[in-house]
Amino acid sequence: MSRTERRTVRDLRRGHRAMLLRALYFGGPASRHDLCAATGLSAGTVSTLTADLLDEDVVVEAGQVDSDGGRPRVLLRVNPDHGYAIGVDVGETQVRVELFDLGMTERAGASYALHSARHDPELVVRHLLEGVDTVLADSGVPAERVLGVGVGVPGIVEAGPDALVHATTFGWNAVPFGALVRAGTSLPLFVDNGAKTMGQAELWFGSCRGVSDAIIVFIGSGVGCTVVADGAIYRGSARAAGELGHLKIAAGGRPCRCGGRDCFEAYVGAEGILDRAGIAADSADQRPALARLLEAGSPVLAGTAELIGLGLSNLVHLFDPERIVIGGWAGLMLGEGLLEPIRAATAVNTMASFPPVPIVLGGLGADAVAMGAATLVVEEFLRGAQAAGAQATA
Amino acid sequence: MSRTERRTVRDLRRGHRAMLLRALYFGGPASRHDLCAATGLSAGTVSTLTADLLDEDVVVEAGQVDSDGGRPRVLLRVNPDHGYAIGVDVGETQVRVELFDLGMTERAGASYALHSARHDPELVVRHLLEGVDTVLADSGVPAERVLGVGVGVPGIVEAGPDALVHATTFGWNAVPFGALVRAGTSLPLFVDNGAKTMGQAELWFGSCRGVSDAIIVFIGSGVGCTVVADGAIYRGSARAAGELGHLKIAAGGRPCRCGGRDCFEAYVGAEGILDRAGIAADSADQRPALARLLEAGSPVLAGTAELIGLGLSNLVHLFDPERIVIGGWAGLMLGEGLLEPIRAATAVNTMASFPPVPIVLGGLGADAVAMGAATLVVEEFLRGAQAAGAQATA
DNA sequence: TGACTTTTTTTAAGGCTTAGATTATGGTCT
DNA sequence: AGACCATAATCTAAGCCTTAAAAAAAGTCA
Numbered sequence: 001m002s003r004t005e006r007r008t009v010r011d012l013r014r015g016h017r018a019m020l021l022r023a024l025y026f027g028g029p030a031s032r033h034d035l036c037a038a039t040g041l042s043a044g045t046v047s048t049l050t051a052d053l054l055d056e057d058v059v060v061e062a063g064q065v066d067s068d069g070g071r072p073r074v075l076l077r078v079n080p081d082h083g084y085a086i087g088v089d090v091g092e093t094q095v096r097v098e099l100f101d102l103g104m105t106e107r108a109g110a111s112y113a114l115h116s117a118r119h120d121p122e123l124v125v126r127h128l129l130e131g132v133d134t135v136l137a138d139s140g141v142p143a144e145r146v147l148g149v150g151v152g153v154p155g156i157v158e159a160g161p162d163a164l165v166h167a168t169t170f171g172w173n174a175v176p177f178g179a180l181v182r183a184g185t186s187l188p189l190f191v192d193n194g195a196k197t198m199g200q201a202e203l204w205f206g207s208c209r210g211v212s213d214a215i216i217v218f219i220g221s222g223v224g225c226t227v228v229a230d231g232a233i234y235r236g237s238a239r240a241a242g243e244l245g246h247l248k249i250a251a252g253g254r255p256c257r258c259g260g261r262d263c264f265e266a267y268v269g270a271e272g273i274l275d276r277a278g279i280a281a282d283s284a285d286q287r288p289a290l291a292r293l294l295e296a297g298s299p300v301l302a303g304t305a306e307l308i309g310l311g312l313s314n315l316v317h318l319f320d321p322e323r324i325v326i327g328g329w330a331g332l333m334l335g336e337g338l339l340e341p342i343r344a345a346t347a348v349n350t351m352a353s354f355p356p357v358p359i360v361l362g363g364l365g366a367d368a369v370a371m372g373a374a375t376l377v378v379e380e381f382l383r384g385a386q387a388a389g390a391q392a393t394a
Numbered sequence: 395m396s397r398t399e400r401r402t403v404r405d406l407r408r409g410h411r412a413m414l415l416r417a418l419y420f421g422g423p424a425s426r427h428d429l430c431a432a433t434g435l436s437a438g439t440v441s442t443l444t445a446d447l448l449d450e451d452v453v454v455e456a457g458q459v460d461s462d463g464g465r466p467r468v469l470l471r472v473n474p475d476h477g478y479a480i481g482v483d484v485g486e487t488q489v490r491v492e493l494f495d496l497g498m499t500e501r502a503g504a505s506y507a508l509h510s511a512r513h514d515p516e517l518v519v520r521h522l523l524e525g526v527d528t529v530l531a532d533s534g535v536p537a538e539r540v541l542g543v544g545v546g547v548p549g550i551v552e553a554g555p556d557a558l559v560h561a562t563t564f565g566w567n568a569v570p571f572g573a574l575v576r577a578g579t580s581l582p583l584f585v586d587n588g589a590k591t592m593g594q595a596e597l598w599f600g601s602c603r604g605v606s607d608a609i610i611v612f613i614g615s616g617v618g619c620t621v622v623a624d625g626a627i628y629r630g631s632a633r634a635a636g637e638l639g640h641l642k643i644a645a646g647g648r649p650c651r652c653g654g655r656d657c658f659e660a661y662v663g664a665e666g667i668l669d670r671a672g673i674a675a676d677s678a679d680q681r682p683a684l685a686r687l688l689e690a691g692s693p694v695l696a697g698t699a700e701l702i703g704l705g706l707s708n709l710v711h712l713f714d715p716e717r718i719v720i721g722g723w724a725g726l727m728l729g730e731g732l733l734e735p736i737r738a739a740t741a742v743n744t745m746a747s748f749p750p751v752p753i754v755l756g757g758l759g760a761d762a763v764a765m766g767a768a769t770l771v772v773e774e775f776l777r778g779a780q781a782a783g784a785q786a787t788a
Numbered sequence: 789t790g791a792c793t794t795t796t797t798t799t800a801a802g803g804c805t806t807a808g809a810t811t812a813t814g815g816t817c818t
Numbered sequence: 819a820g821a822c823c824a825t826a827a828t829c830t831a832a833g834c835c836t837t838a839a840a841a842a843a844a845g846t847c848a
Binding site for chain 2: 009016242
Binding site: 008009010012013016041042043044045066069070071072 | 802803804805806807812813814815816
């Protein structure tokens with residue numbers, strides 16, 4: 001039943017243009033000849049398409065490669081200064097705003113601490129807007145060259161212009177986050193779950209590069225995940241897929257902050273782990289508290305690895321991924337010491353007929369959420385690839 | 395990263411042709427004018443494409459619709475006799491072979507009983523091949539008009555020409571099922587997991603018609619499921635996705651026939667239910683035994699509904715479906731009396747931020763596996779839509 | 789019978805890709 | 819140094835495809 005779109009002969013060109021741009025973006029500098037091989041297009045088509053892109057300054061030349069007996073090939077690459085993307089991580093402890101060029105080099109950043117029970121949407125939005133102004137000023141990038149702002153938030157983000165956010169841990173219930181931000185800026189806006197933006201960052205630049213079926217698990221205070229199916233993020237019918245944190249994994253009856261019981265997150269999220277170890281920590285203190293716990297050792301940790309493995313085996317059975325990545329600040333901390341037990345527990349709980357699934361740590365650190373949020377903007381750019389000005393004023 | 399294919403101007407026509415054929419196949423009889431609206435193509439294109447299809451006898455006229463003041467529209471539909479598809483259900487208790495025309499009307503069928511511990515691959519293949527000969531003879535359809543044979547088998551089916559099958563319950567470990575069948579027939583062959591073929595049948599003709607994100611749960615002796623993502627079946631990296639049966643759901647420690655513990659199937663599959671109720675039944679006797687249990691009532695049943703609801707809530711959290719369908723012979727039997735408790739248990743275990751998910755029973759009965767297997771053949775036909783002869787001899 | 793509707797087919801125009809020919813650019817051999 | 823070769827990039831002619839508009843077909847209604 002999968003929908004196929006009507007296509008005109010011009011869509012071919014648009015599609016090929018996007019293909020070429022993707023190949024150039026992810027395939028580093030390449031000559032026109034290389035692009036023929038990468039895209040399967042003929043030399044003539046590559047030639048005219050690249051001429052367009054060069055004209056528009058989307059692509060620039062990047063030196064030559066000496067040949068051994070022939071005309072040297074001219075390398076091309078996406079112009080990193082053609083446009084910029086702002087990524088925002090709305091986390092439990094802070095709002096982090098970063099400005100990237102198209103090459104995903106960070107040009108400026110700003111952070112605003114949040115305190116427990118002070119996750120007022122208006123405050124968060126004020127921080128966000130101030131952050132945008134700050135990174136623009138610090139980097140000297142004019143606003144009209146910014147292709148958009150991507151935001152990663154906790155909880156479920158409904159589709160639609162208002163981007164309604166449901167985040168139980170923030171006490172947000174259908175907060176029109178998108179509408180609030182749009183009231184303060186005219187930049188194109190993209191809002192998604194933070195675990196998903198992290199997943200996209202790992203998919204594009206981290207431990208999942210080139211993998212087409214993968215799962216990226218985010219472990220912070222809470223737990224979420226990104227499912228990558230056939231190279232794209234799987235979102236489900238209401239953009240709520242991947243709510244790994246509230247999977248029911250055991251019959252111990254442990255209450256979860258979502259109001260339910262037996263949720264995965266209540267056992268293996270940082271808050272859950274600390275609580276099970278008898279440590280009460282304010283959200284801002286969880287990182288050091290977890291670090292101390294890991295250093296001191298605790299019987300809770302072995303059980304945590306077991307439970308994570310159990311959860312991951314469920315993901316393997318249902319999604320059959322090629323690879324699993326563990327990220328998020330707590331996930332990265334846990335992974336340092338517990339990766340082997342987690343791998344073992346996952347294997348034990350997985351049927352033998354499944355091929356063994358590599359489990360690795362995220363390669364981008366804890367900043368991946370903001371970077372991934374910026375990739376939402378770049379994704380749109382790669383799809384359409386209009387000139388920067390045209391997009392910003394649309 | 396999602397791959398885009400290079401396309402030539404002729405691919406446009408091929409794509410539009412397939413689009414048109416799909417619209418006609420699923421949209422019932424329609425006039426050329428209707429097809430313009432359905433596909434978005436211009437009248438001219440629809441006219442030439444349908445002319446081709448009529449020439450090739452893929453499509454036939456199906457009467458006229460009287461107009462009120464204008465040229466009457468000529469209705470077109472896919473020619474049901476243009477080709478035929480054979481679907482095979484390799485189940486725990488029998489091998490069922492059915493022959494369908496393109497309109498999915500059953501033209502002939504044959505069954506071969508299997509007995510416990512007699513799931514020898516060679517025997518199954520012999521039954522299958524004999525069944526194919528029988529349905530051809532009974533229906534009078536010449537073999538060269540058969541577009542292919544689709545087979546639904548238990549367990550995991552690896553991609554590749556040999557179609558290696560791993561089915562622990564049959565004792566099959568990497569059985570080259572496809573190779574064995576191909577040795578006995580030259581018809582195009584499609585092999586997939588039986589739960590997935592059933593899912594595709596429900597998606598095309600049953601309780602999931604027109605739904606683009608759904609989950610179809612198969613409950614028989616064991617348990618499996620089909621994940622429909624964006625109108626297509628989600629298969630994962632090794633075609634093993636959707637192994638719902640071996641999801642870990644509780645910490646009761648109940649052993650599963652897969653060798654693991656706490657598997658969903660060990661609790662809510664027919665075998666598991668009967669076992670928990672203290673009834674030992676040979677695979678051939680499970681249906682009547684379960685029927686008796688349901689009639690007599692048992693405290694095990696309420697718990698079963700609870701556990702099914704728990705499992706379904708996990709699916710909701712991870713996949714965010716628009717709808718859940720319960721099928722399979724045991725699922726349909728359980729659903730008659732337990733659908734409400736299952737719905738309630740699912741809702742209780744699902745976070746409030748999820749929209750409520752309708753849970754319904756399969757609409758095609760227990761024969762859906764074989765029908766779905768035949769749809770694998772039709773799916774290929776709709777993709778390429780070559781003439782019947784050309785495909786069979788390829 | 790003639791005006792009006794609606795459906796289909798035909799026709800002219802414009803765009804796209806490809807394959808092959810041509811031009812550009814530099815190395816290699818004598 | 820100059821002729822010749824190899825590789826890269828561009829140009830050109832040919833073939834398809836879709837669309838929009840015009841024309842034809844087939845009825846209804848006054």
